[in-house]
Amino acid sequence: MATKRLERRLTAVLAADVAGYSRLMAADEEGTLAHLKSHRRSLVDPKIKQHRGRIVKTTGDGMLVEFASVVDAVRCAVDVQRGMAARNEAVPQEKRIEFRVGINVGDIIIDGSDIYGDGVNVAARLEGIAEPGGIFISRPVYDQIDGKLALSFRELGPRSLKNIAKPVEVFAIDRLHKSDDAPELAHAExxxxxxxxxxxxxxxxxxxxxxxxxxxxxxxxxxxxxxxxxxxxxxxxxxxxxxxxxxxxxxxxxxxxxxxxxxxxxxxxxxxxxxxxxxxxxxxxxxxxxxxxxxxxxxxxxxxxxxxxxxxxxxxxxxxxxxxxxxxxxxxxxxxxxxxxxxxxxxxxxxxxxxxxxxxxxxxxxxxxxxxxxxxxxxxxxxxxxxxxxxxxxxxxxxxxxxxxxxxxxxxxxxxxxxxxxxxxxxxxxxxxxxxxxxxxxxxxxxxxxxxxxxxxxxxxxxxxx
Structure with a gap:
């Protein structure tokens, strides 16, 4: 019996979750859920659509999104994080909903509407170590967007990520509240x-x-x-x-x-x-x-x-x-x-x-x-x-x-x-x-x-x- 061939493709994967979600829910379950839904409805989902992304799946506080273009994936993440920063200005620190975002580009396996593989896993692990309100990207993402987006980058070096065989070279998108003239590595400046x-x-x-x-x-x-x-x-x-x-x-x-x-x-x-x-x-x-x-x-x-x-x-x-x-x-x-x-x-x-x-x-x-x-x-x-x-x-x-x-x-x-x-x-x-x-x-x-x-x-x- 012939084995069904797996469908694969190269894609940009964005993983996001809410920093400190359990703490926020413990303090105000109904309010946190209502605010998260509001942010999704009025900011996050429209930005994903604008930048031609597809929401693969959502969890209680997180989501997995794929993009055909890594430039679109990063633009979407930056727009969302800047939008959230503006929304949080008048919110007390302990009540803020802040997303952590990880982006990777790699080979993935398609199974129906879901996606699997190291390309996905690395994005999820980058999200897990990202700063609240921040975006962490892998070296392949940085190489693809270098010179194409007016952003500043901070080189974090190779990181050993959970259940990822080899260290991943990581960069943070820096100073998201500003728009700089050209991308640059913060350690170089x-x-x-x-x-x-x-x-x-x-x-x-x-x-x-x-x-x-x-x-x-x-x-x-x-x-x-x-x-x-x-x-x-x-x-x-x-x-x-x-x-x-x-x-x-x-x-x-x-x-x-x-x-x-x-x-x-x-x-x-x-x-x-x-x-x-x-x-x-x-x-x-x-x-x-x-x-x-x-x-x-x-x-x-x-x-x-x-x-x-x-x-x-x-x-x-x-x-x-x-x-x-x-x-x-x-x-x-x-x-x-x-x-x-x-x-x-x-x-x-x-x-x-x-x-x-x-x-x-x-x-x-x-x-x-x-x-x-x-x-x-x-x-x-x-x-x-x-x-x-x-x-x-x-x-x-x-x-x-x-x-x-x-x-x-x-x-x-x-x-x-x-x-x-x-x-x-x-x-x-x-x-x-x-x-x-x-x-x-x-x-x-x-x-x-x-x-x-x-x-x-x-x-x-x-x-x-x-």
Whole structure:
């Protein structure tokens, strides 16, 4: 008996779903469903028809669409996302319906009205890692539309996608709210210049300047490396994102990265003094100041010491009271980890570093975990890592909080395993008039695919704009 030949064709596949749909339905089931139907009826479905797409199937919050032209597929996605951005302007962040879109072009199998194959699967996986309100595309899609659409692109590199045999090279369509003159890769337009300066005690400090726009100064934190972070999937999205609308100035703390490792003084006072040195060397007078993790304490201390220079204070994942002072149990745990650092930090066996990685980015991919393991080796020595960890555990800036004069925004992820959200709430509660925002997530540093990533940049934009 002859086997029926499968029908195949090359097509562009668009997969879309609603970011945080379960949360939205739990909060307001009827309202969410009504709004989603309204968006479909008045925006999404008409745009698909306009760009000659065919809806293959829909799920509760998602859909699969095919296009004969990849240019049409991308145009449709851009129109929808821009339309949704306009519709969401007056909607509170927690109530917004935001689509994630993935687009791939590839060979598919046709079975009646349905389609199957890797061409479909890759589009679905790209949608799964896309940012809320964003569009992720594969390399074949980028190659097909390069030079044909006035869009900007951000290269994300090869990604290992679930149940896809080979890594897929991924690009994000960037700055969807704007129309640029020609397509370009965001990493090509962004560069950083690294310079050195000397602290009063002679320690050499490396600092980098990137981007264009108003100045944004970032306080240093543990495990930074100016060159490595600029390209790594752990920090790249943070620093590139901040550099899009700002002249970002950041430095490696003493004992870290490209600054001197072998230093005598590791203390809060020394790190605040280093921030003073970098600000003066960069020639900036007034600026918003960003602190992340233990860099928040440094930023607060600097803001209290120099209220005339800090226009706004932005704090993410921080604390006023170090881990050793938060509870006896936390002190014991940190002391044990400090001993392990001295023994295992620089060893060839990555077992210890993987344990540390699991605390900082428990939701990271295999690639991201590998970069974080490597980051630990590149940033500092075992002895300096242990000293740094010990000093930070003894931080206590609680008495300084009430002296902060600058408008302050405090951000924290809800299930942070490194710094509990209660520490972030206490930090905000002590600063007069501070605004506190909690993000969904459990990674100490939000990763690019997480909703917290887009939310971080949006909240900063709104806060500084206000």
């Amino acid at each position: 962004l560069t950083q210049k690294i310079t050195y300066c000397r602290a009063p005690d002679g320690v050499r400090l490396a600092y980098a300047v990137s981007g264009n726009g108003p100045t944004l100064l970032k306080a240093a934190n543990w495990m930074n490396h100016l060159e490595y972070d600029w390209e790594s999937p752990i920090w790249r999205h943070v620093f590139h994102g901040l550099s899009r609308n700002h002249t970002l100035i950041r430095h490696d703390a003493r004992g870290n990265g490209m600054s001197d490792w072998d230093v005598g003084d590791l203390s809060l006072g020394a790190w605040v003094s280093d921030l003073e040195t970098v600000a003066d060397a960069a020639g900036v007078e007034r600026f918003p100041l960003l602190g992340m993790s233990q860099g928040c304490a440094i930023a607060v201390a600097y803001a209290v010491r120099h209220p005339e220079r800090v226009t706004h204070l932005l704090l993410y994942g921080g604390f006023a009271l170090g881990g050793k002072k938060r509870s006896p149990a936390e002190k014991e745990r940190r002391n044990a980890m400090m001993t392990l650092m001295r023994l295992g930090w620089g060893a060839d066996d990555p077992t210890f570093r993987q344990m540390f990685t699991g605390l900082f980015i428990p939701g990271g991919t295999h690639e991201q975990a590998g970069y974080f393991n490597e980051l630990q080796l590149r940033t500092t020595s075992p002895e300096c890592a242990a000293r740094y960890f010990d000093v930070v555990g003894d931080f206590d800036i609680t008495r300084l909080l009430c002296e902060v004069k600058a408008p302050t925004l405090v951000m924290h992820v809800r299930d942070d395993l490194v710094v509990p959200i209660e520490a972030g709430r206490q930090l905000a509660a002590g600063i007069p008039g501070a605004r506190f925002i909690a993000f969904q997530g459990r990674n100490h540093l939000f990763l690019q695919h997480e909703p917290a990533s887009a939310r971080f940049f949006e909240e900063i934009r709104l806060f500084l704009g206000a």
